[in-house]
Amino acid sequence: MDRNQITKWLKSPAKMAHKYSLHAVYFCTGCGIIEIPPVITTRWDAERFGVLPVATPRQGNLFMITGYVSLKTLKAIIRTYEQMPDPKYTVGFGSCPINGGMYWDSYNTIKHLDRYIPVDGWIAGCMPRPEAVFVGVTHLWTLIDKGKADGYLRYKRYYAAYRRNQEMLFGELQWPPLYPTEAEAEEARP
Amino acid sequence: MIASLRTGLEATFKGVEVTDREDGMMFVLAPGESIPAVLRYLREHGLDHLALVSCVDWIEEGELEVVYLLTCYMRNNTDYGPEQRRHVLLRTKLPRESAELDSVIGIFENAEPHEREIHELYGVHFEGHPRLIPLFLERGYEIPPFRKDFDTRQYVEKTFGAIPPVED
Numbered sequence A: 001m002d003r004n005q006i007t008k009w010l011k012s013p014a015k016m017a018h019k020y021s022l023h024a025v026y027f028c029t030g031c032g033i034i035e036i037p038p039v040i041t042t043r044w045d046a047e048r049f050g051v052l053p054v055a056t057p058r059q060g061n062l063f064m065i066t067g068y069v070s071l072k073t074l075k076a077i078i079r080t081y082e083q084m085p086d087p088k089y090t091v092g093f094g095s096c097p098i099n100g101g102m103y104w105d106s107y108n109t110i111k112h113l114d115r116y117i118p119v120d121g122w123i124a125g126c127m128p129r130p131e132a133v134f135v136g137v138t139h140l141w142t143l144i145d146k147g148k149a150d151g152y153l154r155y156k157r158y159y160a161a162y163r164r165n166q167e168m169l170f171g172e173l174q175w176p177p178l179y180p181t182e183a184e185a186e187e188a189r190p
Numbered sequence B: 001m002i003a004s005l006r007t008g009l010e011a012t013f014k015g016v017e018v019t020d021r022e023d024g025m026m027f028v029l030a031p032g033e034s035i036p037a038v039l040r041y042l043r044e045h046g047l048d049h050l051a052l053v054s055c056v057d058w059i060e061e062g063e064l065e066v067v068y069l070l071t072c073y074m075r076n077n078t079d080y081g082p083e084q085r086r087h088v089l090l091r092t093k094l095p096r097e098s099a100e101l102d103s104v105i106g107i108f109e110n111a112e113p114h115e116r117e118i119h120e121l122y123g124v125h126f127e128g129h130p131r132l133i134p135l136f137l138e139r140g141y142e143i144p145p146f147r148k149d150f151d152t153r154q155y156v157e158k159t160f161g162a163i164p165p166v167e168d
Helices: A003-011 A013-019 A030-034 A036-040 A071-083 A095-099 A130-146 A151-157 A159-170 A182-188 B002-012 B032-044 B111-122 B152-159
Strands: A022-027 A051-053 A062-066 A089-093 A121-123 B017-020 B025-029 B049-058 B063-071 B087-095 B100-102 B125-127
Touching: A003 A013, A013 A130, A022 A036, A022 A071, A030 A036, A030 A062, A036 A051, A036 A130, A062 A071, A071 A159, A089 A095, A089 A130, A089 A151, A121 A130, A151 A159, B002 B017, B002 B025, B002 B032, B032 B063, B032 B087, B032 B100, B049 B111, B087 B100, B111 B125
Parallel strands: A022 A051, A022 A062, A062 A089, A089 A121, B025 B087, B100 B125
Antiparallel strands: B017 B025, B049 B063, B063 B087
């Protein structure tokens, strides 16, 4: 262990533990998945940074969306995100989730991922190189240290708005709301 | 083989135009109602693999062109040669307003997803298809999105532009 960080460990052990146990759900949409095998295997070895791939979203806390998001994929992304345990961090990988990228005028690709689920950080590029993933991970560490990687809290707080956006796109959703919407919360209040 | 196929096609079906190319490719243009019969004939004469079904929108002519690409499986080593190589490209033209065809699933089973895809992206109706429901798309579209008169930019502005950002 790095001796310089002992005070940090003593001050906020939970944050430090979150930082160094990022279990990544690689959501393999689009071309970004080509970059992921070299990232997690011997060439660049993401395990140096404590990033491990997991088998199911119920065990992960880092959600990477690697490429363009079509409408059908967005549905799966929302369900995957809602299954992950708190705290969870979302990173959009490549330019397509940021603003549509080269699919900016496509009829079936969403343009801004952060209007449907909260996103903590972006890695820009088309495609970003594996080094960029590690730069992104170290930035995420800083954000966790400062308490700014709070996407999962924002999802709870603004859930009504997120759900409204999702329903604007899909119409009626086939699953119930994850959190009580504002009206229901108002009713439940004594 | 190619030559006999050509004469056979022209003798059996009315209104079929056959064009040969030197590299073993054969273009067949057939009217819509004779497509299943022509496909069955080609299948019986050795072209037993339907590689793809595709569609082209010729908006100036007001026509949709459905394309079937057929090849054959090579069974013996002697089959591999320039004169044995066979590709047949079967085309048919349909009016854009009422594009209808008979389904060919009975002849080539693997045509099913292709026909579903063409139905949702070009709006061609395939008579006799067991489940003509969307394959890739999640939303309803007024005009099928691969037709040339579908304005993607306008659609994107209307649909995705209307969704507000969640936080400032």
